[in-house]
Amino acid sequence: MTILTVQEALAEIVAHVERLPAVPVALDEALGLVLAHDVVSDVDSPPFDKALMDGYAVRAGDLASGRATLRVIDEVLAGQVPWRPVGSGEATRIMTGAPIPEGADAVVQVEHTRPAITGSDAAVAIETTTVAAGRNIMKRGESLHKGTCVLPAGRQIRPQEIGALAELGHDPLAVYARPRVAVLSTGDELVPVGEVPGPGKIRNSNAAMLTAQLRHMGAEAVSLGVARDDPSSLRERIERGLAFDALVLSGGVSAGKLDLVPAVLAEAGVQRIFHKVQVKPGQPIWFGVFRRPPREESGPGPAPAAASAELHSKSCYVFGLPGNPVSSMVCCELFARTAIRRLMGVEPALPTPRRARLASDHFSRGNRPTYHPARFEWTESGAAVELVRWMGSADLSATVEANAMALFPEGERMYAAGAVVEVFLW
Amino acid sequence: MTILTVQEALAEIVAHVERLPAVPVALDEALGLVLAHDVVSDVDSPPFDKALMDGYAVRAGDLASGRATLRVIDEVLAGQVPWRPVGSGEATRIMTGAPIPEGADAVVQVEHTRPAITGSDAAVAIETTTVAAGRNIMKRGESLHKGTCVLPAGRQIRPQEIGALAELGHDPLAVYARPRVAVLSTGDELVPVGEVPGPGKIRNSNAAMLTAQLRHMGAEAVSLGVARDDPSSLRERIERGLAFDALVLSGGVSAGKLDLVPAVLAEAGVQRIFHKVQVKPGQPIWFGVFRRPPREESGPGPAPAAASAELHSKSCYVFGLPGNPVSSMVCCELFARTAIRRLMGVEPALPTPRRARLASDHFSRGNRPTYHPARFEWTESGAAVELVRWMGSADLSATVEANAMALFPEGERMYAAGAVVEVFLW
Numbered sequence: 001m002t003i004l005t006v007q008e009a010l011a012e013i014v015a016h017v018e019r020l021p022a023v024p025v026a027l028d029e030a031l032g033l034v035l036a037h038d039v040v041s042d043v044d045s046p047p048f049d050k051a052l053m054d055g056y057a058v059r060a061g062d063l064a065s066g067r068a069t070l071r072v073i074d075e076v077l078a079g080q081v082p083w084r085p086v087g088s089g090e091a092t093r094i095m096t097g098a099p100i101p102e103g104a105d106a107v108v109q110v111e112h113t114r115p116a117i118t119g120s121d122a123a124v125a126i127e128t129t130t131v132a133a134g135r136n137i138m139k140r141g142e143s144l145h146k147g148t149c150v151l152p153a154g155r156q157i158r159p160q161e162i163g164a165l166a167e168l169g170h171d172p173l174a175v176y177a178r179p180r181v182a183v184l185s186t187g188d189e190l191v192p193v194g195e196v197p198g199p200g201k202i203r204n205s206n207a208a209m210l211t212a213q214l215r216h217m218g219a220e221a222v223s224l225g226v227a228r229d230d231p232s233s234l235r236e237r238i239e240r241g242l243a244f245d246a247l248v249l250s251g252g253v254s255a256g257k258l259d260l261v262p263a264v265l266a267e268a269g270v271q272r273i274f275h276k277v278q279v280k281p282g283q284p285i286w287f288g289v290f291r292r293p294p295r296e297e298s299g300p301g302p303a304p305a306a307a308s309a310e311l312h313s314k315s316c317y318v319f320g321l322p323g324n325p326v327s328s329m330v331c332c333e334l335f336a337r338t339a340i341r342r343l344m345g346v347e348p349a350l351p352t353p354r355r356a357r358l359a360s361d362h363f364s365r366g367n368r369p370t371y372h373p374a375r376f377e378w379t380e381s382g383a384a385v386e387l388v389r390w391m392g393s394a395d396l397s398a399t400v401e402a403n404a405m406a407l408f409p410e411g412e413r414m415y416a417a418g419a420v421v422e423v424f425l426w
Numbered sequence: 427m428t429i430l431t432v433q434e435a436l437a438e439i440v441a442h443v444e445r446l447p448a449v450p451v452a453l454d455e456a457l458g459l460v461l462a463h464d465v466v467s468d469v470d471s472p473p474f475d476k477a478l479m480d481g482y483a484v485r486a487g488d489l490a491s492g493r494a495t496l497r498v499i500d501e502v503l504a505g506q507v508p509w510r511p512v513g514s515g516e517a518t519r520i521m522t523g524a525p526i527p528e529g530a531d532a533v534v535q536v537e538h539t540r541p542a543i544t545g546s547d548a549a550v551a552i553e554t555t556t557v558a559a560g561r562n563i564m565k566r567g568e569s570l571h572k573g574t575c576v577l578p579a580g581r582q583i584r585p586q587e588i589g590a591l592a593e594l595g596h597d598p599l600a601v602y603a604r605p606r607v608a609v610l611s612t613g614d615e616l617v618p619v620g621e622v623p624g625p626g627k628i629r630n631s632n633a634a635m636l637t638a639q640l641r642h643m644g645a646e647a648v649s650l651g652v653a654r655d656d657p658s659s660l661r662e663r664i665e666r667g668l669a670f671d672a673l674v675l676s677g678g679v680s681a682g683k684l685d686l687v688p689a690v691l692a693e694a695g696v697q698r699i700f701h702k703v704q705v706k707p708g709q710p711i712w713f714g715v716f717r718r719p720p721r722e723e724s725g726p727g728p729a730p731a732a733a734s735a736e737l738h739s740k741s742c743y744v745f746g747l748p749g750n751p752v753s754s755m756v757c758c759e760l761f762a763r764t765a766i767r768r769l770m771g772v773e774p775a776l777p778t779p780r781r782a783r784l785a786s787d788h789f790s791r792g793n794r795p796t797y798h799p800a801r802f803e804w805t806e807s808g809a810a811v812e813l814v815r816w817m818g819s820a821d822l823s824a825t826v827e828a829n830a831m832a833l834f835p836e837g838e839r840m841y842a843a844g845a846v847v848e849v850f851l852w
Contacts, residue, residue, distance in 0.1 A: 027619065028634070028637070031638050031642070045822075045823065046628070047623065047628065048625075048626070054685075077614065077615075077655070078613055078614060078626075078655075078749075079613065079614035079615030079616070079626055080615075080626050081625045081626045096749065096750070097613070097615055097628070097750075098615070098626070099625075099626050138817065138818060138821075142817045142821070143817055143822065143824070144823045150823055150826065151826060155826075158642075158852070159635055159636075159638035159642055159755070159852070160755065160822070160825035160826050160828070160852070161826055162635050162637075162638040163631045163634065163635030163638075163751055163755065163825070164631070164823055164825075164826050165634075166619045166629060166630070166631035166633075166635065167629055167631040167822055168629075169622070171619045171620055171634075187523070188503065188504060188505035189504035189506075189523055189524070190505070193453065193592045193595055194597055195595075196595065197473065199474075199507045199525075200504075200505055200506050200525050201505055202472070202523070202593070203592060203594075204592070205589045205590070205593040206589070208453055208454070208588050208589065208591075208592040208597075209585050209586065209588050209592065210585075211588075212457050212585035213585040215457060216584075216585055229503070229505075259480075323522065323523060324478070324522070324523075325589055325593070329585070354804055382808045382809070383809075391564065391569055392478060392564060395569040396471075396569065396586070396589050396593055397471065397569050397576055397590055398569070399589070399590075400576065400577060400581075400586050400587055400590050402586070403584075426584070
């Protein structure tokens with residue numbers, strides 16, 4: 001069987017995984033999702049010349065010296081519209097956010113003014129520096145012109161995009177659907193987290209960890225529990241999982257006698273794309289595609305707990321990750337993450353390496369590229385990375401000291417402290 | 427009134443905001459929260475010497491040459507317990523994750539073996555390199571010894587902590603409660619996002635943005651809508667907000683005639699801690715504490731929509747942010763974020779600056795430290811930061827080009843391209 005490089009495997013994932021369709025969501029639910037359409041402003045922002053301070057709208061020409069006593073002719077609060085134009089010798093009391101009256105071209109902050117009386121009229125005495133036209137005013141359209149593309153399709157929505165979308169009235173809005181992912185652990189040695197493992201048994205830690213990783217990536221993830229090492233238990237759970245946009249299995253994909261997962265996936269109609277990748281920890285990592293029959297034609301078969309209106313993808317993308325927890329975690333970060341980002345429309349979908357200096361010497365030896373749990377840190381002199389003590393693919397406790405993985409290509413080499421290596425943040 | 431520096435204001439927040447109490451949560455809900463107790467392993471991990479590969483458990487002494495034909499006496503699958511000790515000249519078929527039988531001290535990968543027959547017995551022919559004791563075996567307790575502190579109190583829970591907590595059977599577990607935060611926009615100029623603003627009006631973009639920012643920090647945030655610029659509307663909404671762990675208001679805190687918020691907060695019994703901070707954008711930023719009466723004594727008064735069993739804090743921490751959207755956003759990132767992190771028990775609570783090189787010359791001039799929207803990027807030569815075009819505190823569209831804010835201290839200074847400045851990531 002062909003063993004792919006990590007790059008080849010990632011390229012296969014990118015080639016096969018299709019973005020989910022665009023769906024409408026409420027603005028309140030859009031954080032983390034990706035815009036399906038350009039957002040073009042249908043208004044100028046601000047929609048009028050606007051006061052940036054509380055104070056008095058004036059004609060700058062009246063305040064070339066910075067001092068004047070002006071007659072107060074009007075008051076405009078935010079949300080109101082000014083009634084009277086400001087003439088020479090006049091001022092209008094104005095609040096932050098309110099529209100500037102005609103004739104005025106500057107706002108003097110209230111802190112530089114005091115009330116005064118001129119004859120029988122209310123007036124204001126101003127003492128400030130020379131006032132230039134435009135002071136404390138935001139011009140109509142200064143932030144945004146009508147017709148400008150504010151947010152391009154493909155933009156992932158952060159809090160500031162939420163603010164801009166709200167300002168432009170986009171609620172609901174069109175985004176690529178949030179992937180729904182099922183997680184399934186396999187193996188007779190696994191007991192639920194709440195139980196005390198008997199002899200030869202361990203707790204099912206992978207389901208909780210993978211579910212958390214997938215949620216962290218922006219997917220909606222649910223655990224389908226543990227499938228036993230027999231074909232019918234596996235088949236039943238896998239068929240439930242195939243009703244999701246993606247299915248992430250752990251365990252059962254190495255060459256052992258009871259590694260039934262590939263056989264059962266094949267039986268269930270999942271097309272294998274690859275089964276082995278040159279990667280440590282990992283290597284037996286399985287990826288395939290299940291092409292779902294169009295909904296009209298699909299019979300009364302199994303599945304649909306998750307299907308129905310909520311189901312978005314035409315295919316279910318299936319990963320069989322190794323059962324050792326660190327292998328599972330690393331392969332989820334490298335491979336499943338790329339698929340989730342493709343489904344969501346997040347670019348770049350591929351893992352982005354950062355470059356950082358090794359904090360200590362490291363001798364690397366391996367017949368596969370190694371992704372070593374590591375602690376990435378900012379220092380005064382730049383990015384640094386320290387490898388954590390790591391006893392291998394079953395040593396989950398090493399990962400809690402880590403926030404990243406450092407990549408060492410295959411082969412024997414001494415990396416001196418200070419050498420620059422590629423680091424992938426978790 | 428005293429105007430605080432940013433550092434003084436942050437110190438006040440840290441001094442006043444108390445961490446929420448520890449509460450039990452399901453492991454499935456714990457991502458992002460902070461552990462309230464040390465997690466000590468009550469088992470060795472792995473709990474037994476364990477095979478790291480599928481293959482044959484052997485005595486290394488039989489394979490000094492790397493070649494031998496051994497009698498197969500047993501088979502152990504993951505989740506099973508070996509029955510027979512392995513003697514000299516013998517091997518046990520073993521699967522990844524299964525316990526190593528007595529007598530065996532190495533595992534030979536199945537890829538280096540082929541079935542054979544010795545007399546009437548099943549046998550295995552092995553061809554590999556010299557086998558050293560310990561090959562492909564993870565020793566009992568190698569990842570974790572019973573009694574070791576795996577996760578200290580105060581650790582924020584990421585997917586790898588979820589994995590470790592699951593392995594150790596911590597479900598449910600004790601974490602500091604997730605803060606519940608209310609967001610309230612104020613101002614007669616605001617219309618709901620779904621409406622087309624009339625003359626002088628704008629959409630309420632701050633509520634959606636602040637809610638998203640607070641969720642991004644790990645809080646549970648809800649918008650209470652818009653309070654009008656009249657004392658009774660404000661009073662009613664503020665009292666609803668005081669039933670949460672924190673209340674974040676936007677607008678109504680500057681010196682304008684209708685800036686009623688500080689007065690209504692005082693009336694409602696909220697103790698002002700500070701009202702002004704030397705910061706741009708921002709300056710009028712209000713912080714106070716509402717000490718709730720103990721629950722037994724609290725009368726039938728207003729509030730409790732949010733109270734009852736879900737209410738965790740003895741106080742409600744109140745922020746009055748400026749209404750201009752960029753001011754609101756920046757002040758939320760600097761000040762409200764510090765309070766949220768304190769409530770959650772995340773350390774450090776204070777904003778952590780990164781250092782990055784300016785991509786272009788920048789002339790900075792201001793009587794206050796300025797937090798300028800900026801784009802932070804990794805380059806081959808380290809961290810770089812580019813300022814985005816920014817028209818001031820109402821220019822929300824500038825923030826969508828940014829992923830950070832760059833700090834320029836007060837005063838006039840030319841910063842040449844390549845100068846190192848402090849950057850705060852959003």
